Amino acid sequence: MLKYDYKYKTSGVFGVSYKRIEITEGQLARQRELMERVAELNAGLETRPLALVDTYGCQQNEADSEKLRGMLRAMGYEMTRDEYAADVIVINTCAVREHAERRVLGNVGALSHTKKAKPSQIICLCGCMMQEPGMAERIKNSYHHVRVVFGPHELWRFPEFLLRQLQGGKRVFETTPSDGCVTEGLPSERDSAVKAWLPIMYGCNNFCSYCIVPYVRGRERSRRAEDVLAEARRLAEAGYKDITLLGQNVNSYGKDLPGEPDFSDLIAAINDIPGDFLIRFMTSHPKDAGEKLFSTMARCGKAARHIHLPFQSGSDRVLSAMNRRYTREAYLDLIRMARAYMPDIVLTSDVIVGFPGETDEEFEDTLRLVEEVRFDALFTFIFSPRAGTPAASMPDPYTREQKQRRFDALVELQNRVSEEKHRAYIGTTARVLVDGEDGEYLTSRTSGGRLVRVRGDRGLIGTFREVKITDSNTWALYGELI
Numbered sequence: 307m308l309k310y311d312y313k314y315k316t317s318g319v320f321g322v323s324y325k326r327i328e329i330t331e332g333q334l335a336r337q338r339e340l341m342e343r344v345a346e347l348n349a350g351l352e353t354r355p356l357a358l359v360d361t362y363g364c365q366q367n368e369a370d371s372e373k374l375r376g377m378l379r380a381m382g383y384e385m386t387r388d389e390y391a392a393d394v395i396v397i398n399t400c401a402v403r404e405h406a407e408r409r410v411l412g413n414v415g416a417l418s419h420t421k422k423a424k425p426s427q428i429i430c431l432c433g434c435m436m437q438e439p440g441m442a443e444r445i446k447n448s449y450h451h452v453r454v455v456f457g458p459h460e461l462w463r464f465p466e467f468l469l470r471q472l473q474g475g476k477r478v479f480e481t482t483p484s485d486g487c488v489t490e491g492l493p494s495e496r497d498s499a500v501k502a503w504l505p506i507m508y509g510c511n512n513f514c515s516y517c518i519v520p521y522v523r524g525r526e527r528s529r530r531a532e533d534v535l536a537e538a539r540r541l542a543e544a545g546y547k548d549i550t551l552l553g554q555n556v557n558s559y560g561k562d563l564p565g566e567p568d569f570s571d572l573i574a575a576i577n578d579i580p581g582d583f584l585i586r587f588m589t590s591h592p593k594d595a596g597e598k599l600f601s602t603m604a605r606c607g608k609a610a611r612h613i614h615l616p617f618q619s620g621s622d623r624v625l626s627a628m629n630r631r632y633t634r635e636a637y638l639d640l641i642r643m644a645r646a647y648m649p650d651i652v653l654t655s656d657v658i659v660g661f662p663g664e665t666d667e668e669f670e671d672t673l674r675l676v677e678e679v680r681f682d683a684l685f686t687f688i689f690s691p692r693a694g695t696p697a698a699s700m701p702d703p704y705t706r707e708q709k710q711r712r713f714d715a716l717v718e719l720q721n722r723v724s725e726e727k728h729r730a731y732i733g734t735t736a737r738v739l740v741d742g743e744d745g746e747y748l749t750s751r752t753s754g755g756r757l758v759r760v761r762g763d764r765g766l767i768g769t770f771r772e773v774k775i776t777d778s779n780t781w782a783l784y785g786e787l788i
């Protein structure tokens with residue numbers, strides 16, 4: 307079995323300090339120079355070259371892909387969705403579950419056809435999966451059409467890797483293990499003109515026993531508050547209406563910075579930026595969320611009435627084996643506190659079914675917690691063993707079929723609750739942000755993040771509107787513009 311270098315586990319996590327690496331202006335200036343060199347090469351072509359960036363995984367990866375697109379655009383590429391037409395393909399991968407990895411490898415395998423049809427095509431793989439021990443080697447040996455492989459810590463060096471390929475250089479494999487770095491000032495091409503990701507920190511120190519993220523994303527490191535605020539100001543000035551602060555555990559924001567600026571204070575400072583926009587954030591870890599966060603959300607008019615607070619399991623034994631560092635009762639106390647401050651708060655969560663050794667009774671504890679809290683929505687996952695994490699080598703006597711049955715029971719329960727909660731909106735009015743279109747409907751979101759489908763002119767996209775809720779189902783509300 308693969309083993310991680312536990313140097314990473316001891317650095318920074320148990321009080322031993324690790325070195326915070328910030329990419330310097332000089333290092334970035336060099337990459338900008340290389341971007342210009344690529345742009346010059348591309349300017350000499352008859353037609354503008356095309357690039358495709360495909361993203362798997364979480365919002366952090368979405369935000370990284372916006373940077374990859376920003377760099378590609380600065381290097382003279384136009385974006386395409388056609389993998390046969392693309393001159394450069396970048397696949398930004400996720401390692402969190404085996405299923406995600408299998409999909410990536412299947413799709414990368416299929417790209418051998420596009421490469422055959424267009425031999426000059428440069429195929430690049432990056433993201434969390436590439437940082438797994440042994441993965442780069444596997445790509446090197448079995449996927450010869452892939453030219454460039456780099457992990458999340460090397461993203462800022464993408465121009466250098468691409469130029470090397472354009473100049474006929476050797477295949478690139480840059481996945482040295484690292485605690486990670488903070489990079490400011492990379493260009494970014496955002497996917498939406500209405501909603502924006504705003505990463506405030508990277509990495510994770512929590513080492514939940516099932517999770518691969520801390521190994522592939524490095525240690526927690528925060529962007530300086532002034533950099534986050536400057537970006538938030540630019541987004542508000544550019545007319546963004548929905549800003550989501552990103553981090554694996556946003557409640558520990560700032561602990562590695564001088565003066566230890568606090569996450570709640572950051573929300574309050576963003577709330578003071580002029581403009582009509584919503585502030586969202588994800589993800590919060592229950593062990594670090596508390597009264598200050600809820601009271602700040604309650605008094606900040608721009609803070610969306612939504613909190614995503616993963617509980618993972620309703621059983622104290624399983625929570626302890628997961629290394630989550632809170633109990634079921636402590637979690638329920640947090641929910642009560644959040645609701646006391648914000649009675650209309652929308653609550654969503656993540657839960658894992660079939661953690662190694664989870665018994666039927668322990669799973670029942672999860673069902674009971676879901677009944678008790680009545681979340682608005684749940685993201686449910688079947689445990690997926692990740693090589694090198696402690697949970698992957700825990701005894702696991704339960705079969706996939708047993709786990710699937712539990713999963714189905716949980717989804718059925720949550721669907722009933724979501725359906726009931728949605729039905730209660732009928733007849734009420736809500737302020738929504740119209741954020742896109744889907745077939746015959748415009749899509750919009752309440753402050754709590756509930757999807758409301760409305761009919762109207764697409765010119766309304768990017769505006770806040772009042773709607774009357776007229777219908778609902780398990781997944782969405784339907785409304786009429788007032």
Ligand code: SAM
Nearest residue numbers: 402516517554589616656657687688689690692
């Ligand atoms: N940092 C966030 C937190 O702690 O809540 C979550 C990040 S993780 C990308 C998103 C979700 O994936 C987790 O909340 C967990 O429910 C799920 N997850 C992580 N590792 C998993 C595994 N090995 N098997 C199944 N689900 C997993």
Ligand code: SF4
Nearest residue numbers: 510512513514517519
């Ligand atoms: Fe993974 Fe836990 Fe970190 Fe979330 S807090 S990224 S689940 S280790």
Ligand code: F3S
Nearest residue numbers: 363364400401402434
């Ligand atoms: Fe996946 Fe990496 Fe996010 S493992 S869930 S893309 S941090």
